[in-house]
Amino acid sequence: MNTQLKDFKEKAVHKRVEDIKLYINGEFVDAESGVTFENINPFTNQVNNNVAEGRAADMDKAVAAAKYAFEKGPWGSLKVSERMNYINRIADLIDEEIEDIAILESLDTGLPISQTKNMTARAAENFRFYSRMVQAKLHGEAYPVDNEFLNYTIYKPLGVVGLITPWNAPFMLETWKVAPALATGNTVILKPGELSPLTANKLAEIIDKAGLPSGVFNVVHGFGETAGARLVEHPSVKAISFTGETTTGSTIIKNSADSLKKTSMELGGKSPLIVFNDADLDRALDAAVWGIFSFNGERCTSNARVFLHKNIKDKFVAALKERVANIKIGDPMDPSTELGPLIGKEHFNKVKSYIELAKEEGCEVVQGVVPEEVKAGNFVPPTLLLNATNDMRVCQEEIFGPVMAVIEFETEEEVIAAANDVKYGLAGFVWTNDIKRGHRIAHAVEAGMIWINAQNVRDLRIPFGGTKASGIGREGGHYAIFEFYTEPKVIHVALGDHHIPQFGKVKK
Secondary structure (H helix, E strand, C coil), X not given: CCHHHXXXXXXXXXXXXXXXXXXXXXXXXXXXXXXXXXXXXXXXXXXXXXEECECHHHHHHHHHHHHHHHHCCCHHHCCHHHHHHHHHHHHHXXXXXXXXXXXXXXXXXXXXXXXXXXXXXXXXXXXXXXXXXXXXXXXXXXXXXXXXXXXXXXXXXXXXXXXXXXXXXXHHHHHXXXXXXXXXXXXXXXXXXXXXXXXXXXXXXXXHHHCCCCCCEEECCECHHHHHHHHHHCCCEEEEEEECCHHHHHHHHHHHHHHCCEEEEECCCCCEEEECCCCCHHHHHHHHHHHHHXXXXXXXXXXXXXXXXXXXXXXXXXXXXXXXXXXXECCCCCCCCCECCCCCHHHHHHHHHHHHHXXXXXXXXXXXXXXXXXXXXXXXXXXXXXXCCCCCHHHHCCCCCCEEEEEEECXXXXXXXXXXXXXXXXXXXXXXXXXXXXXXXXXXXXXXXXXXXXXXXXXXCCCECCEECCEECCECHHHHHHHHXXXXXXXXXXXXXXXXXCCCXXXX
């Protein structure tokens, strides 16, 4: 065992023994019921630790604390520069903890340590970015009307906001929501995915260390049916930002309707990657393999459907087979590992069932080999579904694992129709050296985000979100601070004695 791997494992053992409490009103507390649930390591299928299970009573306490902090605490009256001092302090503390956070993330999710370290660095930038964005951009507009009126807008925080995050890449996705919510002056209740609670707790420790006033940030661990449902229906919660599965998102929208909450939904995907015969095939191959097999295939923007022009299909498939055979499967704590275990047994069985379905539907299934020494984990090897057609269930339904369906096409019109013939519309990728065609495809494919001759790279300034069953609304950049986490208020100022109708006045 190399020194780096040994060091990671020694630190991981220490982290594994710590149980987790809820973080409410500036304190780490047990759940009101005293109930806990086990957090399972996906690599060993042994218990990482126990987690306090928040329920409705705990969520009510958290909402009350957040409401008080917003309405009567110091948070709402802070100058912007003072609030940004807290936001930047959080970023600095994340930087100090990058290695520990990466270890916790790998323990919890099975994601390879090389990938979690990169994501942690991005998480710190989420806070710095929104600190800069709020100070530079969060200002209103003036609308003068001759010499009679000056109308202007200001942007006000909503109040208590609920953030519900998924179990895949949890720390990065949590900070992606928490940073703009806090930076714009809201108070926050985070309900993290119950399958990956470790880094949400670490974020609570970091924010506690940063010294935010009590109640400004709260974490309630638990399950969607209890803790999550209460957060969604609570009348004092002004908005819900959710990232996760489409059916759950639909339920959240329904349950939030009675209290007229704002909602932002970043949901599932079945994104196409289209490779034309004039593309740079080596780069397209790199992007296709990375796009589905990184993050263990558990990412909403993954290119689960790869459309290959018939003239290059055989060559491209041969290269895919070689890559799949050579992807390094192993211990997530090993820096050389490229593919780790899936999050849990239930999801593992779901993904395996889709692979069996693919065989029944007529696909040729090509897979890598899981090493014998790691078979205790929830490993699904990198998998190709060859000879697939777009109407198959495995090409229509979100599998959310390291499974790539390969579909042949011949014409531009044909591939556009197939790419759009799915209920999802989150992302898409086009590979061609005909830039006019690249733009045509990008305009025609029904998705919130399209990359031309590029892998899935993100710029924090741009909107993130999908169409159709992939979501409603956009987050990221100024879209988060102007369109979701604040509301515009218009103030009308009379500059003189303008005419006012005098109803009921007796004429003299």
